[in-house]
Amino acid sequence: MKASDTTSIQHSARQVAIEIIANILLQQGSLSTQLARHQTSVASEHIPLLKELCFGVCRQYPKLNSIALSLLSHPFEEKDTDLYATLLLSLYQLSYMNTPDHAAVNESVEACRILKKDWATKLMNAVLRRYQREGDEITANLESMPSVEYNHPKWLVKRFNKHWPDYLEQIIEASNTHPPMCIRVNENSVSRETYQAQLLDLGIKSDTGLFSPSALYLRKAVKVTELPNFEEGFSSVQDEAAQLSAHILSPTSGEKVLDACAAPGGKTGHLLEKATDIELTAVELEPWRMEKIESNLERLGYSAHLICADAGDLDAWWGGEQFDKILLDVPCSATGVIRRNPDIKINRKPADITELVEIQKEIVSQVWKTLKPNGFMLYATCSLMPEENEQQVHQFLEEHHDAKEVSLNTLNQGFELEWGIPVSHGRQLFPSLEGHDGFYYCLLQKIDK
Numbered sequence: 001m002k003a004s005d006t007t008s009i010q011h012s013a014r015q016v017a018i019e020i021i022a023n024i025l026l027q028q029g030s031l032s033t034q035l036a037r038h039q040t041s042v043a044s045e046h047i048p049l050l051k052e053l054c055f056g057v058c059r060q061y062p063k064l065n066s067i068a069l070s071l072l073s074h075p076f077e078e079k080d081t082d083l084y085a086t087l088l089l090s091l092y093q094l095s096y097m098n099t100p101d102h103a104a105v106n107e108s109v110e111a112c113r114i115l116k117k118d119w120a121t122k123l124m125n126a127v128l129r130r131y132q133r134e135g136d137e138i139t140a141n142l143e144s145m146p147s148v149e150y151n152h153p154k155w156l157v158k159r160f161n162k163h164w165p166d167y168l169e170q171i172i173e174a175s176n177t178h179p180p181m182c183i184r185v186n187e188n189s190v191s192r193e194t195y196q197a198q199l200l201d202l203g204i205k206s207d208t209g210l211f212s213p214s215a216l217y218l219r220k221a222v223k224v225t226e227l228p229n230f231e232e233g234f235s236s237v238q239d240e241a242a243q244l245s246a247h248i249l250s251p252t253s254g255e256k257v258l259d260a261c262a263a264p265g266g267k268t269g270h271l272l273e274k275a276t277d278i279e280l281t282a283v284e285l286e287p288w289r290m291e292k293i294e295s296n297l298e299r300l301g302y303s304a305h306l307i308c309a310d311a312g313d314l315d316a317w318w319g320g321e322q323f324d325k326i327l328l329d330v331p332c333s334a335t336g337v338i339r340r341n342p343d344i345k346i347n348r349k350p351a352d353i354t355e356l357v358e359i360q361k362e363i364v365s366q367v368w369k370t371l372k373p374n375g376f377m378l379y380a381t382c383s384l385m386p387e388e389n390e391q392q393v394h395q396f397l398e399e400h401h402d403a404k405e406v407s408l409n410t411l412n413q414g415f416e417l418e419w420g421i422p423v424s425h426g427r428q429l430f431p432s433l434e435g436h437d438g439f440y441y442c443l444l445q446k447i448d449k
């Protein structure tokens with residue numbers, strides 16, 4: 001390939017990044033949906049660059065946004081959000097990437113032309129040149145703003161500080177960093193020790209997870225195709241905290257199990273690895289996400305009864321036969337996994353939490369009806385907000401006198417309970433730098449009256 005070809009493809013990665021960031025700023029979908037939709041328009045070898053640009057801008061957004069606003073005398077109008085995305089990308093390249101300064105500036109000026117907004121070329125050039133000259137001073141003047149100091153939206157910093165003052169620094173530091181690559185070994189196919197040795201034979205060093213008996217942390221991320229027998233389902237990429245679900249619920253042979261909010265099916269597959277002959281039903285609302293469950297299960301070589309429906313609308317999917325065990329991994333604010341979904345820093349609003357609490361409340365109270373007397377329901381979120389976690393469970397217990405909280409150790413006696421901290425109901429895990437994501441678990445049992 002000629003050098004000029006490479007340049008044009010890199011430009012196209014940048015153009016696509018502008019479109020994705022602009023769409024996120026306009027609240028038109030999450031980073032993961034935008035990437036899935038648009039990355040096909042970039043040559044495959046440039047997808048890493050596209051991801052670096054998009055993840056990078058989202059991860060650094062609170063800082064970059066403050067810098068950009070202080071450089072502009074008037075914010076861009078909504079119809080020029082693509083120009084604002086261009087500016088954010090350039091600031092990201094100038095501050096965090098090895099792109100030569102002149103290239104970053106020239107590419108942005110060129111981007112204005114490609115966007116057919118030639119009128120903005122002078123402005124873009126002037127603003128970026130000023131940042132080159134005065135960047136350190138501008139950044140230093142903004143450092144005292146909480147959104148810049150913590151690189152998170154101010155409202156989120158306030159909430160973390162209110163709920164978890166002792167963990168604020170840990171939460172912020174972990175949420176601002178790339179997560180480690182953690183895999184789940186399919187203990188049904190191979191032991192963790194054997195798989196770790198197989199990885200080492202390939203030069204891939206790993207460390208065992210402290211809490212999940214199936215977890216291995218890779219010291220350096222690799223492509224999944226480099227993992228031994230990945231296509232045969234010997235391992236899956238899954239965070240260690242997420243792996244705890246199936247260990248806590250420990251399904252056993254012949255049980256009727258429900259995975260109520262299932263996509264992309266990480267935990268669905270794990271439940272089947274724990275006991276391949278359970279009768280598993282997986283319910284998911286979004287049709288496009290159902291395919292992910294299917295492909296995950298196909299690779300692992302397992303099957304489940306897959307239903308696309310609102311789990312809270314029992315008439316739409318439930319035949320009336322109750323389940324022995326239920327995993328309820330409800331939709332949530334995902335504030336424990338900001339490092340994996342950094343667009344949360346742009347899109348998440350305080351009102352979302354209130355709305356999510358209502359949605360969760362409806363799902364949990366409906367799905368509860370599908371649980372057998374004496375059966376178990378594991379309520380899970382990847383949120384750090386007590387409203388979605390312990391307070392949600394508290395309210396549920398107040399309103400459901402046939403429910404009681406039981407220890408997370410109940411179904412898996414040998415399972416160590418040193419992860420996270422105990423809260424008024426269940427346990428809260430915080431994201432940790434070299435370790436697991438933020439998560440919440442509470443195990444409930446239906447009283448047989």
Ligand SMILES: C[S@@+](CC[C@H](N)C(=O)[O-])C[C@H]1O[C@@H](n2cnc3c(N)ncnc32)[C@H](O)[C@@H]1O
Nearest residue numbers: 261262263264265266267284285310311329331
């Ligand atoms: C936290 S994710 C689940 C992750 C999944 N358990 C895993 O481990 O791969 C929540 C999922 O619930 C789905 N969802 C949201 N509302 C739902 C509803 N009312 N009924 C069923 N699924 C729902 C979302 O589309 C999303 O896929």
